[in-house]
Amino acid sequence: MNNWTDVAAEADLFEGAGIPVAPGGRNIALFSVDGEVFATDNLCTHGNASLCDGFIEGHEIECPFHQGRFDLRTGAPTCAPVTEAIKVWPVKVEGGRVFLDLA
Numbered sequence: 001m002n003n004w005t006d007v008a009a010e011a012d013l014f015e016g017a018g019i020p021v022a023p024g025g026r027n028i029a030l031f032s033v034d035g036e037v038f039a040t041d042n043l044c045t046h047g048n049a050s051l052c053d054g055f056i057e058g059h060e061i062e063c064p065f066h067q068g069r070f071d072l073r074t075g076a077p078t079c080a081p082v083t084e085a086i087k088v089w090p091v092k093v094e095g096g097r098v099f100l101d102l103a
């Protein structure tokens with residue numbers, strides 16, 4: 001069962017920068033790449049870094065602490081030192097709002 005939750009206005013997102021959102025106390029980062037919105041856990045799996053403060057390169061987010069990278073589409077680690085995937089959240093955009101499936 002889906003649990004679509006309104007988390008942000010699409011207008012709050014900018015290409016090349018992430019923003020944090022905290023629906024239900026979760027720590028999630030939103031990213032906009034080529035007009036598509038991606039949502040991942042904000043906390044890096046390697047340390048106490050917020051991925052929304054990282055650097056977007058194509059469909060990868062580079063952690064601001066040790067430059068580990070994750071694929072925003074799958075959460076898979078793509079560059080050391082990260083080895084553990086981050087969770088990705090289903091996203092839909094409707095009526096200028098961004099919804100995440102938090103089920």
Ligand code: FES
Pocket residue numbers: 044045046047048049063064065066067068069081082
């Ligand atoms: Fe993210 Fe180390 S904290 S790569």
